[in-house]
Each structure stands twice: as C-alpha cells, then as structure tokens.
Amino acid sequence: MSAFGKRNGTGGGGQRPAFGVARPMHSPEPGGAQFPPIESVPLPGAGSSDPSSSVAAGDAMARLNDRQQGSGDAASPKIEGFEASVHKIKEQVLPRLLERVDPEAAATLSKDELAEEFRPIIGEVLAELKINLNRREQFALEKVLVDELLGLGPLEELLSDPDVSDIMVNGPEQTFIEKKGKLQLAQIQFRDEQHLFQIAQRIVNKVGRRVDQTTPLADARLPDGSRVNVIVPPLSLRGTAISIRKFSAKPITLDMYVGFGSMSPKMATALKIAGACRFNIVISGGTGSGKTTMLNALSKMIDPGERVLTIEDAAELRLQQPHWLPLETRPPNLEGQGEITIRDLVKNSLRMRPDRIILGEIRGSECFDLLSAMNTGHDGSMCTLHSNSPRECLGRMENMVMMGDIKMPKEAISRQIADSVDLIIQVKRLRDGSRRVTNITEVIGMEGPVIVTQELFKFEYLDESADGKIIGEYRSMGLRPYTLDKAKQYGFDQPFLEACL
Numbered sequence: 262m263s264a265f266g267k268r269n270g271t272g273g274g275g276q277r278p279a280f281g282v283a284r285p286m287h288s289p290e291p292g293g294a295q296f297p298p299i300e301s302v303p304l305p306g307a308g309s310s311d312p313s314s315s316v317a318a319g320d321a322m323a324r325l326n327d328r329q330q331g332s333g334d335a336a337s338p339k340i341e342g343f344e345a346s347v348h349k350i351k352e353q354v355l356p357r358l359l360e361r362v363d364p365e366a367a368a369t370l371s372k373d374e375l376a377e378e379f380r381p382i383i384g385e386v387l388a389e390l391k392i393n394l395n396r397r398e399q400f401a402l403e404k405v406l407v408d409e410l411l412g413l414g415p416l417e418e419l420l421s422d423p424d425v426s427d428i429m430v431n432g433p434e435q436t437f438i439e440k441k442g443k444l445q446l447a448q449i450q451f452r453d454e455q456h457l458f459q460i461a462q463r464i465v466n467k468v469g470r471r472v473d474q475t476t477p478l479a480d481a482r483l484p485d486g487s488r489v490n491v492i493v494p495p496l497s498l499r500g501t502a503i504s505i506r507k508f509s510a511k512p513i514t515l516d517m518y519v520g521f522g523s524m525s526p527k528m529a530t531a532l533k534i535a536g537a538c539r540f541n542i543v544i545s546g547g548t549g550s551g552k553t554t555m556l557n558a559l560s561k562m563i564d565p566g567e568r569v570l571t572i573e574d575a576a577e578l579r580l581q582q583p584h585w586l587p588l589e590t591r592p593p594n595l596e597g598q599g600e601i602t603i604r605d606l607v608k609n610s611l612r613m614r615p616d617r618i619i620l621g622e623i624r625g626s627e628c629f630d631l632l633s634a635m636n637t638g639h640d641g642s643m644c645t646l647h648s649n650s651p652r653e654c655l656g657r658m659e660n661m662v663m664m665g666d667i668k669m670p671k672e673a674i675s676r677q678i679a680d681s682v683d684l685i686i687q688v689k690r691l692r693d694g695s696r697r698v699t700n701i702t703e704v705i706g707m708e709g710p711v712i713v714t715q716e717l718f719k720f721e722y723l724d725e726s727a728d729g730k731i732i733g734e735y736r737s738m739g740l741r742p743y744t745l746d747k748a749k750q751y752g753f754d755q756p757f758l759e760a761c762l
Contacts (some may be wrong), residue, residue, distance in 0.1 A: 264354075267650075271417065277571050280615050287362030289367065306381065314468075318414075320431060320443075325713060332622055340626045347401045347402055347405060348399070348405075350387075350392060350394070350398075350402055351402060351405050351409070351501070351540045352382065352452070353390055353392070354386050354387065354390070354406065355401065355406065355409060357389070357390075358379070358382060358383065358386055358406060361385075361386075362379075362382070362410075363593050367410060367411070370411075371408050372411055372412070375407050375410070375411060376403050376404075376407050379403060379407065382402065382408065383399070383402065383403060385685075387399075395678055398600060404661060407543060409463050413463065413464065413693060414451065414456065414460050414462065415436075415449040415450065415451060416428065416430075416449075416503075417669060418449065419438055419449065420483070420505075420507070423509075423510070424440050424441070425438045425439065425440060425507060426440070426506075426507050427439035427504075427505065427506055427507065427549065428447070428452075428503070428504070428505040428507065429444075429502075429503075429504050429505075430457065430501070430503040430504075431454055431499055431502055432454070432457070432499035432500030432501065432502065433450065433451035433452070433454050433456065433457045433500055433501075434450055434451075435499075436449050438451075439549075442690065442693065442694015442695060442696070443694045443695055444595050454500045454501065454549075457500060457503075457676070457746065458493065458501045460503075461491045461493065461503055461621060462503050464481050464489050464491065464503070465479045465489075465491060466480045466482040466485070466566070467481070468482055469577075470592065472491050472493055473493070473675075474493070474494070474495065475595065476592075476595075477492060477493045477494070477495065477496045477497075478490075478491070478496070479491045479492075479592075480494055480574055480575040481575060482575050482576060483505070486508050486576075486577055486578070486579050487506060487507045487509070487510065487639035488505070488506040488508075488575055488577040489503065489504070489506075489509055489575070490503070490504045491504075492504050506533055506549075506577075508553075508554070508577070508579065509554075512557060512561070512579065513554055513557065513558050513561075514558055514561055514580055515529045515532055515533055515558050515559070515561070516529060517558075518555075518698070520696075521695075521696075522695070523695070523696055523697050523698055524526055524698040524718075524735060525553075525718070525735035525737075526716070527735075527737055527760045527761075528698060528701060528718045528735060530716070530755065530756065530760040531701060531717065531760045531761060532559065532562075532686070532701070533562050533754045534748055534756060534757045534760070535559075535562075535683070535684050535744075536560070536561070536562070536563060536641075537562045537563075537751060537753065538558045538744075538747055538748045538750070538751045538753055538757075539617070539640040539641030539747075539751075540640075540641065540683040540684050540744060540747065541635045541640060541642055541643070541681055541683045541684070542559065542643045542682075542683065542684045542685075542686060543644055543645075543646065543654060543658070543680050543682055543684070543685050543686070544556055544559075544643065544644070544645045544646075544685075544686045545645070545646055545647075545648045545650075545651060545654040545685055545686065545687050545688070545691065546619060546645070546647070546648070546687060546688035546689060546690075547647060547649060547690065548647065548649075549687045549690055550689050550690045550696060551688050551690065551696040552622075552688055553577060553578065553621065553645060555645075555688055556578065556619065556621075556643060556645055557578060557579055557580065557581070560578075560580040560581055560601060560619070560645065560706075561581045563580075563582055563617065563641070564585070565582060565583050566584070567582075567584065567616035567617055567641070568584050568586070568616045568617075569582055569584060569585045569586070569615065569616065569617045569619060570585075570586050570587075570588060570610045570613060570615040570617070570619070571585065571586070571587045571588065571619045571620075571621065572588045572589075572590075572603055572606045572607060572618065572619070572620050572621065573587070573589055573590070573603075573620070573621030573622070574589070574590050574603065574609060574621065574622070575589065576588075576589045576621075577621060578619065578621055580619075586613075587607045588610065588713075590602055590603055590605075590606065597656075602627070603620065603623070603624075603625075603627040604625075604626060604627040604630055604665075607620070607627050607630040607631060607634065608630060610634075611634060611637070615639060616639065616641070617639060617640075617641040617642050617643070618631065618634045618639050618642045618716075619642065619643045619644065620642075620643075620644035620645070621644075621645065622645050622646060622647075623644050623645075623646050623658075623661060624646075624661070624664065625661055625664050625665070626661065626664050626665025626667070627661075628658055628661040628662050629661075629662045629665055629667055629674075629677075631644055632658075632662070632677050632678060632681045632682075634735075635681035635682070636677070636681050639719070646658070646661075649683040650687060650700070651687050651700050651702035651714060651716075652714070654685050654687070655675075655678060655682075655685075655704070655712050655714070658678050658682075659671065659674050659675060659678065661675075661677075662674045666728055671710075672710050674710075675707065675710065675712050676707055676714060678704070679704055679705075679706050679707050679712045679713075680706075682704045683703065683704060683744050683747065684701065684702070684703060684731070684744070685700070685701075685702045685703075685704065685714070686701055686706070687699050687700035687701075688699075689701070692729050692731070693729050693730050693731045694724075695730070695731065697733075698718075698720065699719070699720040700716060700718065700720070701716070701717045701718040702714050702715070702716050702717065703715050703716075703717055703742060703743050703744060705743045715738070715740055715743065716738050716739065716740075716762075717738055717740060717742060717761050718736065718737055719735075719736050719738065719739065720734070720735055720736075721733055721734050721735075721736055722735050737760075737761060737762065738761075739761075739762055740761065741758065741761070741762075742757060742758065742761050744757075745758060746758060
C-alpha cells in the first residue's frame, strides 16, 4: 500500500516497482486513478454525502476562531447605572459616617439594629453633602453601608445570591462567580487593595486564624459553613485573592441527585444501601466536582445512634446526624509551634470511641491512619481525595501512604487498601458545567501485586445537544456485587442485588 491508499502497480498482479523508481507528480487527467481530487476524499469516519458532518465541523472551527480573536477586555467589570450612583455616594458618605459612629458600640448590634441606628445619621450626612435620594436609593445606600461596616462589603451581595456556588476574587478590580457550573464576571469592585485586605482579615479572624505577609496563606470558613481560601501578596501578584466555595442552605440528598440527572435511581439505591450498611467509601473527583456535597448526602444514611467524628483542615462538612462531633486542624503559631495536623487528629479520634471516622480530604500520610481505622472496628468510615478515575484513586492512596515515614513494602500497602476500602465513588464536573457520578467501583482484593476492582455502574457519553448539554446514559454492568455479604448482615442483600443487576 502506498501513502495514498492505492496499490502500486497495475491490477494485473504485476510486480511491485523497485524502491527507487520515481512516479510522475501529475495525473494524466482530472480524477485519474493515481491522484483523486482532494475534495472527493472523505474525512475519516464521515461520508462525503452527509452534509451535517461538514456543518458541525464548520461550527467547531468557527468557535475556535471566535475564541482566538476574543479580547481580554471583558475581564474588567463595568459598573453602570443605579449601582454606580450608589457606589459613588457611598464613597462620599462612608468617611463622614465613621466619624460619628463608635465602632465598638456598632459591633455589638445586629445588622437590622445597626440599620435603624444609621438611618437618621445617614440623613444628616446626605443633607450636609446636599445629596437628595429617593426611598429606593436611600434603602440601597443603607444596605451597602451596613455591609461595609459589619459584613463583607461587596461580597455580601454575592453570598446572598442562592444561584452563586463559587466566588473568586482576583484582586480589588476583578471578581468571577460560578453559576450553574459556568464562570462569569461579577459586577462588583473593591475600593482598593487595602479595602479587600481588610475584608480578608475579617473573614479569617472570625475563626481564630491570621493572614499577613508572614503567613500569606489561610484557610477559613464563613458562619454558614462555606469554605474560604485567602492568599495575599507577595505570593499573589495581583493583590489579595479570596476563593469562596459556597454550600447550599438546603441539604442535598441522594434523591435530589437523581432529580438533577447526576445519577440514576438504581445508583442512588445502591449508594443508600452502601451508606446504611457501613461500607468503607472513598469519594474521588477533581476540584469543584462535588465530593464534599456527595459526602454530606451519604451522611444522611448513617444511623442516628452512631457516633460520627469528622476531621478537616477547615470544617466545612455539614452532616445530617444528631451525634456528630467536628474536629479541625490548627496551623502553627508565629514561632512555628503548636501545629495540629490531620494525622494527629486521626490518632486522637481513635481514643474518642467513634463508630465512624470521616475525613474531609486526605492529602498525605494520614491516609495510612484512615486505613488503620477502617481495619480496627470503624466500619463505615469515609473520605474524599483528588483523582480522575477509580484506578488512579487507588494509586494515589498508595503514594500518600508512602509519603509518610512508614517503612512498608508497596505490596503490603496495596493489600491494606484492598482489605479496607469497599467502594469508590467517582464524581466529575463535565465541560457543560453539570456534575455527575461517573463510576461506582468495588474494590475486590488482590491478584498478585495488583488491586482488583469491578465496576458496578458507569456513565457513558453519547452525544451533545445543540445548546451544549452533554447527553449520556447511566449503565449498570450487571455484575453480582462482591460486598453483597456485608449488605446481607443488615438485611439489604436483595435490594442491593436488584439495584446492581
């Protein structure tokens, strides 16, 4: 076969030409056998008679061209109209208001009480500045000023929006938010870097942590449990950066996952049984894929009579159980002393008579302590970790154990993982912004040096709709679950088998 897909030589079975024989670089007539016209050569996997394939290819190339020619100007918010006027008046009123207010007395009042106290003072300041406002503008100004003094300033508006799931502040002039899985620019701005830095300090100080040039990184949480990460100059070159992962005020359940299209009803049934029957579960996924949300949903299936301990760097889990004790790590002080790590808390938790130990996320050698807990009578323990597939999840667990000072051969580590972990739930955020459970995988045991797994459920990509939504199918592999004996101890063997088949 030549590079053009035609047999060399004539069709009469003639000998193949010698290696050095040259061929003329033209065809005797258009459409000749040796060099067909390029337009007549079909693309691989697409027939030339199908116009829809060429249209789709044209659309894809048009999107690439639009992206290449796109400008970065849209990355700066343009505050206009009503919001701009209120913002401008606030800058004039705020300094005069602070002169007339006792900060210590104001800190003891609630937002509503403070708004009542501020109303006449704001009226006096506006009269001095000779600014006339209607009722709507005055109400908006009061809210902005109270947010500035007691709340988190411009962030309050985003935190109160239930559709916003992530807030990413990239310096005082640029803030992005995530809505329905898609990023977009928020129409807010901070006065300057000092204003933004003060708000960052206000967040971390509430949980007894600090952020400054000596400790430029901090993890914190908001009163509603939302997770916050702060990084300040000199590490952040565009000014203070704040990342807030908001959590839904209404707890998400496994049935709600089915309603969202994030899993099938059979998958939800299998996970309910896994949570109730004290399977040891690892939830694997990428950043922002919904690992913590899945862990919260699974916690609903824990028996109310069980004692549950959660261990996290920044407490963000909101378990739906009566007997739940959250533990949180502590960073070192200025002298580098007094640090309490996740590993220290896992060791200590074993002396606190837990029925289940739940780790918000494992990143290092504490993985070995969790595996030990799973093997010492704490069935039903759970954790989350970052990985892209169930197989990669097992490899990461092996690597994390070896990151510690534990001198164990790799095969012994693999065997302990195989003996401890029952189920791996893989969650993924797809490119259309949807979050889905893509795999539910059982860990069966060892075969030589390799950990053996079997897939119970899988999400298979099928197509993409015209509006960019991914269309797929949740498939059961039809395998008998290896953990059926564990479910049988709780009387769930028959429903578990029916869900998996």
